[in-house]
Amino acid sequence: MGVFNFLPFSMKSKSNPLYLAVGALLLRQSTAYPQPKPSQQSPHHHGAIQARNPGDHEWWPIKKDRTYIAFGDSYAAGMGAGDTEYWTSACRRGENNFGNQLNLEAKNYHGIGHKFDHGYCSGDTTIGANRQLDEWKNQKDATLVTLSVGGNDLNFAKIAEHCIITPDGAQKSKDECPKFLAAADDAVKATGEGSLREKFKSIYKRVFELGSDDVQLYVTGYPTFFNEKTDWCDKVTFYFWDPKHYDNPEDCKDNKCVFLTKDLRKTLNDKQRALNSLIEAVVKEVNDDLKFEKPRAFFVNTDAVFEGKRWCEQGVEEPADQNVNEWFFLSSWPDVLWKRPPRPGQPHEKRQDAETGMEGEIQNLEANEQSHRDEVLVPEACTTGVVAAGQVLRDPKDDGEGMRDWVCMAQAHKDDFDASHVHSWLPNSWTKTFHPRSIGQSAIMLAIIKKFDEANNNGNNPGSGEAKFGKFSERCKDWSIKDDHLVVATCTDKDGNEKKTQEDMNLCLHYDNGGLNPLEDGQFGKDCESCFFNEPFKGSTPAMLSKLWCICKNGNDPMSKNPFADLDIALRIQDDGFMNCLGHISAPA
Secondary structure (H helix, E strand, C coil): CCCCCCCCCCCCCCCCCCCCCCCCCCCCCCCCCCCCCHHHCCCCCCCECCCCCHHHHHHCCCCCCCEEEEEECHHHHCCCCCCECCCCCCCCCECCCHHHHHHHHHHHHCCCCCEEEECCCCCCCHHHHHHHHHCCCCHHHEEEEEEECCCCCCCHHHHHHHHHHCCCCHHHHHHHHHHHHHHHHHHHHCCCCCCHHHHHHHHHHHHHHHCCCCCEEEEECCCCCECCCCCHHHHEECCCCCCEECCCHHHCCCCCCCECCHHHHHHHHHHHHHHHHHHHHHHHHHHHHHCCCCCCEEEECCCHHHCCCCECCCCCCCCCCCCCCCCECCCCCCEEEECCCCCCCCCCCCCCCCCCCCCEEEECCCHHHHCCCCCCCCHHHCCCCCCCCCCCCCCCCCCHHHHHHHHHHHHHCCCCCECCECCCCCCHHHHCCCCECHHHHHHHHHHHHHHHHHHHCCCCCHHHCCCCEEEHHHHEEEEEEECCCEEEEEEECCCCCEEEEEEEHHHCEEEECCEEEECCCCCHHHCEEEEECCCCCCCCCHHHHCEEEEEEEECCEEEEECCEEEHHHHCEEECCCCEEECCEECEEC
């Protein structure tokens, strides 16, 4: 999104620690199952396949050996979400942006074996999005494009500055806020040449002109910031110099506070809803104009997944920087991570989704974000010429004077911003305000995956065990392992008819780091031997007996280990009774 033209600030309240420094809203191993047979036991740990349903991705537009590319503004770049570029790039790309999380989900969780690229850059408007498309390499290799753009064209940053943060006080806000709100309304309603509607349409169509014949485009919307129906925030101000709740609003002196009343919150949310409606409408128009046999452009509703995770939720006493259920940053707020992020080595057996609830945890601030929080630094403390443009600044974590340098630099140059550049002297702890925390980026990723399901699988998510796929242990019997890599089983189709087939697990399993993991053409058999299923025992269930055990080792892991692959996870049974592993269909036995 855009750039706030005002200063960072830090303070500490005796009753509730508040750390608000608003600088810039950027435009630019195994469970206790039976052990292996005594002769095959090993003293080393057992590795379980780390996957939910590896075959789920067959309806994703991310394909093996093809490219997924992500374009967009700071919401796509993930400003502040995880480790974020600083000195190296004005694009300020955070490692936990939804595009990279989706890339890792596909790569490390589903083993798709695709390629990932990105052009997103904090600060970009529709002009920047066109530049990103100009710089797009290997366009015909892409099967998936994600895009977030439009917030900067509506100048959401100026709306936040003049309608919410109000560093220059309430009176100036009353003069300036209505102008920016009216301009946003005009931009959304405009039609014809040069309008935002036509800019969107041109960008979306360019994706299909440049991309492959099977490329799909997923355009993300913008989540609204506030619960607009609660009472507490009627007496809360996010006033830049003193954000707090007032029991009596009249105690805020000198006409400096704008309070987050229900009317104001609704007005601000309405602007984002209007932008989302425009994006959704243009996506539909592009599908109609290009006369696709099936839609290939899709709007992703990201607002829905933030339900209950906005500012001013019921029972929350704002500002509340330690609340893991608030999924937006204010500057210098700590990050919140999804407790089960899609990262290598993390278990996924009990994964959450954005609808059933995502549990978050506070990520401690880095030292340079925590330093000097108790100091009250105001513009008046800056003397004329204390910091000149281009002067080398002391690191803010070195001492109080170093922090003062940064504050005074911001004061001296607060009017020098432009929409396509983020000055290198602005710390990420300031610039991430009004962006999603890492858990919010995770929720956006899940919203995209849900749209994959709706677009390509008729809403029939095989991860739920419904419709198109079924559980191996419930639908199959008489399973065995042949030649250490072929699973042979008799399974039922949707009508109850039995079919005996065999699945080559070399096509979808890989041995690495003591575990059997999903991977296209993983060839686990080159490292594993003596594979077997446990015999039935007292109290055993089919699910317990559907674990494929092997003895494995390789050059990277020369000590023999006994990992297992849970076939209720590794295999799904289709309606026709055939087994499916990472999209590979079994053959008649």
